[in-house]
Amino acid sequence: MLSNAIYTDLSGYYDLMCADIDYRAQSHCIHRLQQLLGNGGKTHLDLACGTGPHVRHLLDAGYQSSGLDINQPMLDLARMRCPEAQFALQDMCGFTLGEPVDLITCFLYSIHYSAGLDRLNACIASVHAALAQGGLFCFNAVDRQRIDNGSWVSHNVSQAQARFSFSSGWHYSGEGERQALKLRIEKSVAGEKQVWHDEHAMVAVSFSELMALLQPHFDVHMLEHDYETLSAWDGISGNALFACVKI
Known part of the structure; x- marks a missing residue:
C-alpha cells in the first residue's frame, strides 16, 4: 500500500470527494435566504467556487451567477459545467468586481481558507465592497x-x-x-x-470573534447548519450558517 x-x-478528485453533498438543497436554502433577508436581486458570486456545482444550481434558478477561485484547473472544470457563467482567477481575500452583486456565497467551509485572521478580515471587507446595498453574504463556518x-x-x-x-x-x-x-x-x-x-x-476562529469581524459591516443572522430548516443557531453546535445583510 x-x-x-x-x-x-x-x-481531479473534487467532484468525487463531494459526491455526498446536496448542492441542490444548499443552493435552494440560499435562494430562500436571499428572498427573506436580502434585497431579492439575482446577481450572484460564489467565492472558492471549485468546479461550479453551486453556480450551476443558481443559474438554473434564474440567477446571473459567477464564480472565483485561486485554482485554475478547478475553474476550467467550472467553465465546462457552466459555460454561460463568468469565472475569474482571484483570491477571495482581495478581489474586486466591475459591478456590485446582490448575493455572495462561500460554501463548504471555504471561508476558512483565508488561513489567518488578517486575511479573513480582508475577505469580509472585499465582500462588503462587492455587494449591492442590502445584499446578502452567506457562508458556513466552524467554531475552533x-x-x-x-x-x-x-x-x-x-x-x-x-x-x-x-x-x-x-x-x-x-x-x-x-x-x-x-x-x-x-x-x-x-x-x-x-x-x-x-x-x-x-x-481558526471562534463564533464570537467572527461576529466581531462581521458586525461593523453587516446585520448578521446565525442559523443552525441545516439547509432544509431555517432556524436560529442553538448556541451549542460547532457548525453554523451565517446570513449577513450589508448595512
Missing part, C-alpha cells in the same frame, strides 16, 4: 472552540473500475489562529490500494 502527500490540486479532533466524516464512491474512500476532519491544537483540515483519499483497483494524505492550513 502506497501512502504519501503528493497531491495539492484537488480538481468546539472542534473535536477525533471526529472524521467519510464516504465511499465508485468510478469505472476504482473504488474511492474519502475522509476529512478538523484539527485544532487549542491555541492560535490556525487549524487544519485533514484529508485522506484511498483508491482501490483490482485489490491494489493507494492512499494519499493532505493537510490544509485554515484560519
Whole structure:
C-alpha cells in the first residue's frame, strides 16, 4: 500500500470527494435566504467556487451567477459545467468586481481558507465592497472552540473500475489562529490500494470573534447548519450558517 502527500490540486478528485453533498438543497436554502433577508436581486458570486456545482444550481434558478477561485484547473472544470457563467482567477481575500452583486456565497467551509485572521478580515471587507446595498453574504463556518479532533466524516464512491474512500476532519491544537483540515483519499483497483494524505492550513476562529469581524459591516443572522430548516443557531453546535445583510 502506497501512502504519501503528493497531491495539492484537488480538481481531479473534487467532484468525487463531494459526491455526498446536496448542492441542490444548499443552493435552494440560499435562494430562500436571499428572498427573506436580502434585497431579492439575482446577481450572484460564489467565492472558492471549485468546479461550479453551486453556480450551476443558481443559474438554473434564474440567477446571473459567477464564480472565483485561486485554482485554475478547478475553474476550467467550472467553465465546462457552466459555460454561460463568468469565472475569474482571484483570491477571495482581495478581489474586486466591475459591478456590485446582490448575493455572495462561500460554501463548504471555504471561508476558512483565508488561513489567518488578517486575511479573513480582508475577505469580509472585499465582500462588503462587492455587494449591492442590502445584499446578502452567506457562508458556513466552524467554531475552533468546539472542534473535536477525533471526529472524521467519510464516504465511499465508485468510478469505472476504482473504488474511492474519502475522509476529512478538523484539527485544532487549542491555541492560535490556525487549524487544519485533514484529508485522506484511498483508491482501490483490482485489490491494489493507494492512499494519499493532505493537510490544509485554515484560519481558526471562534463564533464570537467572527461576529466581531462581521458586525461593523453587516446585520448578521446565525442559523443552525441545516439547509432544509431555517432556524436560529442553538448556541451549542460547532457548525453554523451565517446570513449577513450589508448595512
